[in-house]
Amino acid sequence: MPGILQDGELILYGFVGENYWDEGFTALEVLNALALHGRDEPITVRINSGGGYTDAGIAIFNALKTHKGKVSVIIDAMAASAASIIAMAGDERTMRTGAMMMIHDPAGEKRGTAAEHEAMGELLHKQADLLADIYADVTGKTSEELRQMMVAETWMNGSEAQAQGFATVDEAAQAVSVSAFDYRTYNCAPDTLKQLSKTKNWSAEPQRSPAASVAQTTVNQETKPMTTQPAADANSASPNTDKTQSNAADEATAERERIGKILNCDEAVGRTELAKYLAFETSTNFEDVQKMLAKAPKADGTEKPAGDAPNTQASTYEQHRLRSSNQASNYGSQKTTATATLNRADIFAARKQA
Numbered sequence: 001m002p003g004i005l006q007d008g009e010l011i012l013y014g015f016v017g018e019n020y021w022d023e024g025f026t027a028l029e030v031l032n033a034l035a036l037h038g039r040d041e042p043i044t045v046r047i048n049s050g051g052g053y054t055d056a057g058i059a060i061f062n063a064l065k066t067h068k069g070k071v072s073v074i075i076d077a078m079a080a081s082a083a084s085i086i087a088m089a090g091d092e093r094t095m096r097t098g099a100m101m102m103i104h105d106p107a108g109e110k111r112g113t114a115a116e117h118e119a120m121g122e123l124l125h126k127q128a129d130l131l132a133d134i135y136a137d138v139t140g141k142t143s144e145e146l147r148q149m150m151v152a153e154t155w156m157n158g159s160e161a162q163a164q165g166f167a168t169v170d171e172a173a174q175a176v177s178v179s180a181f182d183y184r185t186y187n188c189a190p191d192t193l194k195q196l197s198k199t200k201n202w203s204a205e206p207q208r209s210p211a212a213s214v215a216q217t218t219v220n221q222e223t224k225p226m227t228t229q230p231a232a233d234a235n236s237a238s239p240n241t242d243k244t245q246s247n248a249a250d251e252a253t254a255e256r257e258r259i260g261k262i263l264n265c266d267e268a269v270g271r272t273e274l275a276k277y278l279a280f281e282t283s284t285n286f287e288d289v290q291k292m293l294a295k296a297p298k299a300d301g302t303e304k305p306a307g308d309a310p311n312t313q314a315s316t317y318e319q320h321r322l323r324s325s326n327q328a329s330n331y332g333s334q335k336t337t338a339t340a341t342l343n344r345a346d347i348f349a350a351r352k353q354a
Helices: 027-037 054-065 082-087 114-139 143-151 158-164 191-200 210-223 241-264 272-281 286-295 316-333 338-353
Strands: 009-013 043-049 071-080 092-097 100-103 154-157 169-174
Touching (some): 009 027, 027 054, 043 082, 071 082, 082 100, 241 272, 272 286
Parallel strands (some): 043 071, 071 092, 092 169
Antiparallel strands (some): 100 154
16 A cells, blocks of 8 residues: 655545555554655645544644645545544645535444443543534634534535535536445435445445354344244155255365464464454455455554453444454453364354254
């Protein structure tokens, strides 16, 4: 993936705060790029992002606001949520034809006591007020007006963003394709964006492995109210029963081997939780998992259990990542070993044959 500083322009495409769906950028990358470009030099910032982490968006906004040179922001296609905050740092803010901007309330996911949930609610309200103040400084609107727009989840095209003060220019130029993102996580996203997320498989939900899917189906069946089932005819067995059972056994064996390879490969060292998640919660083949693990950063020191993970004030659209990391951490809190993992696969495989 090329750096975000290209030909003197800052290219902020993808997820704010992390590389996701093979696109993304961090606040540290922006700071380094600005230092390399020169603090006194004018810079063009091109944005195409469905959003990301609120705190990362604020950090990038502040980095651009303190840049001594002129900052010209161009929305190539999308500036939603945290990306819209970044756009507010521009001395000039240009919306290309077909580009969109969205502002909304920040959101977060919390596991804990009622008091902890209340504390999270207070924090989100405070964070929303701070974001409204940033929009207010740029647009000239009151913070109260902007809070209403945020609660309603407001989507704007170029002319609307310019009329509302979020953009200074509505440029008659061709917009590029919108950035990869699961726009279905937004309540009021346009239907075209939701359909695009479905077509492109930009899913916020982790893909489950075949074995896990079979296990979930079995659980659902077991929790249904009991009904009277017709007795099976002993002579009605299909001649293909043996073949079906053989195929199921082969699939179970292959799944156990895939899980074992993932958990015991060199690339899994220092990335245990990610390896467990990819092994149990996805059907990704071993070769692709190797590549993903090789690119992922290693954990610093001992990996923390889920209960020690810092609270993240994330927006609704980022809950998919929190759910994924929570699932991976849950496996870690059980201190699953390679041997235990294979036994788990045996259980899934057995259910598949049932």
